[in-house]
Amino acid sequence: MNPLNAEEKATYEWQMWTRGFGEAGQVKLKNATALVSRTGGLGGPVAQELAAAGIGKLILAHGGKVKHSDLNRQILMTHDWLGKPRVECAARRLRELNPRLEVEAVPANISEDNVTDLVDRAHIVFDCAPLFEGRFAMNRACVAQKKPLIDCAMFGLEGQVTTILPGETPCLQCIYPEIPPGWKREFPVFGAVSCAAACFGVMEGIKWLSGMGPSLAGRMLYYDMRTMRVRTVPLRRRPDCPICSAA
Amino acid sequence: MRVTVQYMGQLGHLAERSEESRELPEGASLLSLLEGLSAQYGEAFGHIVFTGENRIRPSMMVLVNDVPVEKTTPPVLRDGDQVTLLAAIAGG
Amino acid sequence: MMADSIQIMLSERPLSVAVGTTLFTLREAHKPDADVVVLNGAPVREDRVLEAGDAVVLIRRGEIPGRDTLEALMAARHTPGVHAVIKRATVGIAGVGGLGSAIAIALARIGLGKLIVADFDVVEPSNLNRQQYFIDQIGQPKVEALRDNLARINPYVEVETHLLRLNRENVPALFGGVDVMVEAFDAADQKAMLVESFTGRFPGRPIVVASGLAGHMPSNTIVTRKMGPSLVMVGDLMTAAAPGTGLMAPRVGVAAHHQANAVLRLLLGEDPEG
Numbered sequence: 001m002n003p004l005n006a007e008e009k010a011t012y013e014w015q016m017w018t019r020g021f022g023e024a025g026q027v028k029l030k031n032a033t034a035l036v037s038r039t040g041g042l043g044g045p046v047a048q049e050l051a052a053a054g055i056g057k058l059i060l061a062h063g064g065k066v067k068h069s070d071l072n073r074q075i076l077m078t079h080d081w082l083g084k085p086r087v088e089c090a091a092r093r094l095r096e097l098n099p100r101l102e103v104e105a106v107p108a109n110i111s112e113d114n115v116t117d118l119v120d121r122a123h124i125v126f127d128c129a130p131l132f133e134g135r136f137a138m139n140r141a142c143v144a145q146k147k148p149l150i151d152c153a154m155f156g157l158e159g160q161v162t163t164i165l166p167g168e169t170p171c172l173q174c175i176y177p178e179i180p181p182g183w184k185r186e187f188p189v190f191g192a193v194s195c196a197a198a199c200f201g202v203m204e205g206i207k208w209l210s211g212m213g214p215s216l217a218g219r220m221l222y223y224d225m226r227t228m229r230v231r232t233v234p235l236r237r238r239p240d241c242p243i244c245s246a247a
Numbered sequence: 248m249r250v251t252v253q254y255m256g257q258l259g260h261l262a263e264r265s266e267e268s269r270e271l272p273e274g275a276s277l278l279s280l281l282e283g284l285s286a287q288y289g290e291a292f293g294h295i296v297f298t299g300e301n302r303i304r305p306s307m308m309v310l311v312n313d314v315p316v317e318k319t320t321p322p323v324l325r326d327g328d329q330v331t332l333l334a335a336i337a338g339g
Numbered sequence: 340m341m342a343d344s345i346q347i348m349l350s351e352r353p354l355s356v357a358v359g360t361t362l363f364t365l366r367e368a369h370k371p372d373a374d375v376v377v378l379n380g381a382p383v384r385e386d387r388v389l390e391a392g393d394a395v396v397l398i399r400r401g402e403i404p405g406r407d408t409l410e411a412l413m414a415a416r417h418t419p420g421v422h423a424v425i426k427r428a429t430v431g432i433a434g435v436g437g438l439g440s441a442i443a444i445a446l447a448r449i450g451l452g453k454l455i456v457a458d459f460d461v462v463e464p465s466n467l468n469r470q471q472y473f474i475d476q477i478g479q480p481k482v483e484a485l486r487d488n489l490a491r492i493n494p495y496v497e498v499e500t501h502l503l504r505l506n507r508e509n510v511p512a513l514f515g516g517v518d519v520m521v522e523a524f525d526a527a528d529q530k531a532m533l534v535e536s537f538t539g540r541f542p543g544r545p546i547v548v549a550s551g552l553a554g555h556m557p558s559n560t561i562v563t564r565k566m567g568p569s570l571v572m573v574g575d576l577m578t579a580a581a582p583g584t585g586l587m588a589p590r591v592g593v594a595a596h597h598q599a600n601a602v603l604r605l606l607l608g609e610d611p612e613g
Contacts, residue, residue: 042339130339155256155336176306180335181294182257182576187338194338220308222255222333227265229253233308233315233333269531272507272539279538282546282567286522287531289550290564290574297566299612 001031002056008100012054025210026054032209033057035122037110037138039090041073041194042152042201043128048076049202050126051094055209057102058094059122062087063109073191110134115141124205127151127172128198130187132179139164139172143244148208152201156188157225159197162216162235163204169218170237171244193225248273248326250280256334261292277309277321280330295334308333345391351411351422361386366397373397377415394419410495414450421607422450428606429453431517433505433533435481436460437586438549439523440471441595443485446602447493454489457501457513458482469588507532511540519602522548523595525586538569547601547611551575552594554584561590563597563611571611573597 004012004026012026032055036043039062047058066077066086076090091105108114110129119125119141127138127149135151142149142164149164151172164171200221204214216232223230239245253266262284271280281303285293298304303318310331316322324330344355349369356365363386366373375382375398389395396415404412414422430451432439435458443454458481462472466481476484482500489498501513510533514520522533530548537546551574552561560575573594601611 038339040339128339130337132335132337135337152339153336154338156260158255158259158336160336175308176335178306180304180306182291183335183337187336188260189338224255224265231313233310233313236315270507272511272536275535275539276542278567278569279535279542282538282570283531283535285566285570285572286534286548286550287527289527290572290576293566293570293572294564294576297570299565301565301568 001027003027004030008054015053020212021210025206025212028210029054029206030056032124033059033122034205034209035059035061035118035125037125037127037129037134038062039074039076039087040070040128040130041075041189041191042154042198043126044074044076044090045195045198046126046128046152046202047090047094048097049199050205051098051101053202053206054098055101057104059104059106059118060087060090061106061108061110061114061118062090063107073189073194075191075195110138112137116144119145119147122147124209125149126201126205128201130185132176132183135172136176136179140243142166143171148205148214150201150205150208152197154189154194154197157190157193158223159193159200159225160220160222161197161200161204162218162220163208163214165214165217166244170235171241173243174238174241175220175235177238177241190225196223196225248275248324250324250327251329252280252284253329253331254334255332256295256336258288258292258295258332258334261295262288271324274323276323277311277316277330278303280324281321281332296332306335345389347389347392348394350396350408351394351414356389360389362389362395365389365395370397370399373399375400379419380416406494410450410493413493413495417449421603425603425606426450426452428518429455429516430519430521430602430606431455431514432457432521432523433510433514434458434523434525434529435485436466436523436525437469437588437591438552438595438598439521440481440485440488441592442521442523442599442602443489444471444492445596445599447489447496447498449603450493451496453497453499455499455501455514455517456482456485457503457505459502459504469586469591505529505533507536510536515541517544519605520544520546521598521602522546523598534570538567543569545569545571545605545611547571547573547598547605549573549594549598551577552591553586555587555590558590558593561593561597563601563613565610565612571601571605573601 036047039060066081070077076093081089087105087107091103115137129135143166146166152161208214219232221232254262281296309316343358377396435456462476472484480502482502486498486500520537563573566572604611
């Protein structure tokens with residue numbers, strides 16, 4: 001593993017004071033690669049917090065161009081970049097924040113076509129996709145390659161996060177055996193709500209990468225920012241899950 | 248008897264509330280409650296809660312007093328129970 | 340029964356006829372002036388040899404038959420076997436507005452044995468754009484107006500009326516004897532009250548409800564779906580009537596007849612969704 005240089009030691013000094021993390025944890029982060037599916041309301045702050053915390057490499061996958069309706073929440077997108085590719089805008093902003101960060105910007109959303117290769121090149125995957133089809137594709141690839149999947153989702157003023165460790169925890173299709181009915185591409189969203197899910201997810205990922213251990217393996221954290229109620233619920237593996245029962 | 252029902256995901260959107268207290272006949276089952284809610288809040292709500300095969304939808308989580316229930320053997324409810332319906336979400 | 344005879348139904352009554360008897364010889368023997376011959380639910384023009392189990396009805400156009408044969412003649416166009424089943428059945432209808440009045444009429448026309456209907460309201464002018472009442476019934480309690488109208492359509496249906504507001508206490512008492520329950524309210528919270536108090540007391544007994552029937556969206560958006568173990572739901576997967584969207588006879592009628600047909604299928608032991 002590559003050790004920290006002087007600039008990195010200075011930059012991450014305060015977070016290395018965290019009990020159980022330390023310089024050893026920081027070195028593990030520096031040598032890690034994370035795949036973030038989409039860099040919108042959820043994936044944007046995931047990428048931003050991972051970049052700020054000093055992850056070595058990010059692979060960002062997001063298609064499309066910046067629109068006005070992105071700017072209430074997609075914190076890596078900027079007004080001057082309207083009409084230009086989203087993933088380039090995200091990469092540019094992340095490099096401004098952390099010039100040591102290696103960023104690979106893939107101008108496409110995760111699909112069955114690219115998921116195997118993208119997951120193969122990462123140590124950990126952050127699922128921030130807005131449709132179940134993309135989420136299921138990532139889940140299948142992560143289970144097949146035994147890569148941890150931090151699954152973050154939100155709707156309105158609510159969000160949820162779980163950590164999927166293939167072979168140990170339920171997978172996404174244990175939780176959702178089918179694509180749930182009635183889910184639409186357009187959903188109500190505040191940036192602060194998606195950002196909260198992102199921050200919960202990032203800390204799960206940092207804890208897994210640094211050896212502190214995740215807290216939401218086999219459990220789903222739910223929060224409702226309308227009522228400010230937070231709860232975690234145990235999840236069960238489905239013995240007949242077509243995705244992970246053979247894993 | 249009275250039970251509290253909490254809604255998460257699109258169910259709260261369709262019911263236009265996060266939580267409510269409901270009067271139920273003594274000995275009513277979870278199924279009876281879910282059928283009543285579906286009748287009240289409409290087909291889109293019912294479609295999230297139930298499959299076409301008369302079962303509670305596997306992708307919806309149901310908690311009674313914060314404990315997940317086995318959806319294939321839904322329990323009888325008691326006075327004061329808190330029922331939480333967690334509909335699947337995927338917003339990113 | 341003699342070996343050289345077969346058993347048929349003539350005007351819903353059993354009859355033995357000789358093997359080889361044809362439709363037209365049957366007409367000659369029983370009703371020579373009949374100008375419509377209905378065989379197994381469908382009118383036929385060609386003579387044919389009768390087979391065991393055939394159901395034949397002989398009709399003379401314009402003739403108002405006596406009470407003893409009227410019921411059989413009214414059932415002439417039913418799918419064979421349907422009338423015998425529904426004649427023994429009881430259906431409850433909660434609310435007899437746009438949905439309930441149309442459902443009651445559809446079920447009365449096919450000769451349901453007994454209807455139990457409940458509603459607290461009276462007929463108002465604004466009801467008449469969709470509800471099955473008449474101008475001279477304005478001000479009359481709906482259950483009474485409906486009973487009168489049903490008697491003019493099919494006097495053989497027993498109609499039990501309740502002029503009252505339904506609640507958790509009286510629902511199980513009034514509707515305990517029904518084979519299928521129908522929800523035809525307009526207030527959403529009343530729908531839940533009915534479903535919970537009916538299924539809570541009679542688990543598994545079917546209840547057919549409706550939602551999403553406002554306005555004039557395409558008819559084909561309305562479907563019948565099984566929801567819970569008791570719950571059959573008719574609607575368009577949209578939420579209930581919003582301000583700016585009215586309730587009008589055509590689409591309310593589509594939903595009502597979805598409900599009535601779901602009731603019929605349930606009574607016949609068939610899957611309401613298909």
